[in-house]
Amino acid sequence: MRRLPSRRWGLSTNRWHLSQAPPPPSYVPFKPEDAAHVAWEDIANPEGGADSRAAFVESLRKVGFVFLSLPDSMMGPINSSYEVARQFFAGEAKKHHRMREQRDVGYVNMPHIKEFYQMRYTKSPTEVWPSQPENFKEVALEYYDLMLRITKECFKMMAEGIKVDAEHFVNLLDLEERKEKEVDTFYGSTLFRYFRYKNKPCLPEDEPCKVHTDIGLLTIIPVTTVPQLQMLHPDNFEWIDAEPLSTTKNEVIVFCGEMMERLTMYYYRAVMHRVNPPPVELMGQERYSLVYLCRGRPDAVMDTVKLNSPVLEPITIAEFMRQRYTNKESANGLNTMQVGGVGFPTENLKAF
Numbered sequence: 143m144r145r146l147p148s149r150r151w152g153l154s155t156n157r158w159h160l161s162q163a164p165p166p167p168s169y170v171p172f173k174p175e176d177a178a179h180v181a182w183e184d185i186a187n188p189e190g191g192a193d194s195r196a197a198f199v200e201s202l203r204k205v206g207f208v209f210l211s212l213p214d215s216m217m218g219p220i221n222s223s224y225e226v227a228r229q230f231f232a233g234e235a236k237k238h239h240r241m242r243e244q245r246d247v248g249y250v251n252m253p254h255i256k257e258f259y260q261m262r263y264t265k266s267p268t269e270v271w272p273s274q275p276e277n278f279k280e281v282a283l284e285y286y287d288l289m290l291r292i293t294k295e296c297f298k299m300m301a302e303g304i305k306v307d308a309e310h311f312v313n314l315l316d317l318e319e320r321k322e323k324e325v326d327t328f329y330g331s332t333l334f335r336y337f338r339y340k341n342k343p344c345l346p347e348d349e350p351c352k353v354h355t356d357i358g359l360l361t362i363i364p365v366t367t368v369p370q371l372q373m374l375h376p377d378n379f380e381w382i383d384a385e386p387l388s389t390t391k392n393e394v395i396v397f398c399g400e401m402m403e404r405l406t407m408y409y410y411r412a413v414m415h416r417v418n419p420p421p422v423e424l425m426g427q428e429r430y431s432l433v434y435l436c437r438g439r440p441d442a443v444m445d446t447v448k449l450n451s452p453v454l455e456p457i458t459i460a461e462f463m464r465q466r467y468t469n470k471e472s473a474n475g476l477n478t479m480q481v482g483g484v485g486f487p488t489e490n491l492k493a494f
C-alpha cells in the first residue's frame with residue numbers, strides 16, 4: 143500500500159523555504175541620523191570622498207532619501223528660481239501661460255491648494271516662456287542645468303553602489319547633442335516645476351499633494367523653509383518630516399522614482415512621499431518649492447541585464463511610461479501621455 147506522507151512531513155516540505163528565511167525584522171524606529179547629509183565638495187573628491195559616497199547610497203537604501211549640501215557658489219540658480227517663482231505667481235503673466243496639455247508644459251492653478259508652472263528643457267522658438275519676470279527663461283534653464291549636473295554626480299555614486307558604470311544611468315538621459323543643435327522640436331523628457339502652495343485652510347481631501355511615488359529616475363528638491371514634505375520610510379512605514387531634518391546650509395533632498403527602481407530591480411526604491419498641510423503655526427505661510435523630476439528619454443532602453451540583474455525584460459522608457467500612465471493617477475491632477483524627445487509634441491508614446 144502506498145503510504146501518504148505524514149501531515150507533518152508535508153507541512154515541513156511545503157514551508158522549507160521559510161525555515162531558510164531570516165526571522166521577520168522587528169520594528170526599528172527611524173532615527174534622524176539614518177538620513178545622511180553629504181557635502182558636494184566631499185563626494186566630488188575622488189580620493190577622500192569614498193565614505194561620503196557610501197553614506198549617500200546607504201541613506202537612499204535605508205530611508206529612501208538623502209540630503210546633499212551644495213557650496214554657496216552653486217546656489218545662484220536656486221535662489222534666483224525662488225525669486226522668479228515669487229514674481230511670476232504674484233504677477234498677471236501666468237494667466238497667459240496656462241498648461242497646454244499637448245506639450246505638458248505651462249501654468250496650472252488648483253484653487254485653494256497650489257499653483258505651479260511645469261517646464262521641460264527646450265530651445266524651441268515656438269515655446270513661449272513667460273514674459274514676466276523678464277529673466278524667467280534664463281533662470282529656468284540655468285536651474286535645469288544645475289539639476290542635471292547634480293543628477294550626474296548622484297548617478298556616479300549610485301552606480302558605484304551597485305558596481306556598474308555610471309554610463310548605464312547617464313545613457314538614459316536626453317542626448318546632449320540634441321540640445322546643443324537646438325533642434326526646434328526638441329523638448330526634454332525631464333520635467334521641472336516651480337510650485338506655490340497657498341496653505342489656506344482647506345478640506346481634508348484637499349491635501350496639497352497626495353501620496354505618490356515619482357515616475358522618473360531621480361527627484362531633486364531644494365529644502366524649503368515651510369516644512370510640509372513627508373517621506374514614507376520604506377521599511378517601517380513611518381511618515382518622516384523631511385525638511386526639519388535638514389541641518390546644514392544649502393541642502394537639496396534627493397530620492398528615486400519608479401524608473402530607477404525598475405532599472406535596478408528595487409536596489410534603489412522609489413520612495414512614497416506627500417506634501418502635507420502645514421502645521422497650524424505655519425498656516426497661511428506660502429510654500430515655494432522647486433521640483434526637478436529627472437526622467438529617461440523615450441527611446442532609451444532600461445536593461446536590468448546590463449546591471450547584473452537578469453530578471454526583467456528590457457523595456458523602453460516610453461513603453462514603461464505608457465504602462466504606468468494608463469493606470470496611474472497623477473498627484474498633481476495631470477493626465478499626460480507625453481514623454482518628451484524630438485518631434486514633441488506628438489503621440490510619441492506610440493512611436494517606440
Ligand SMILES: O=C(O)CCC(=O)C(=O)O
Nearest residue numbers: 337351363371417431433
Ligand atoms: O513640492 C514638493 O516638495 C514635492 C512635490 C512633488 O512631490 C511632486 O511634484 O512630485
Ligand SMILES: [Fe+2]
Nearest residue numbers: 354355356415
Ligand atoms: Fe513627487
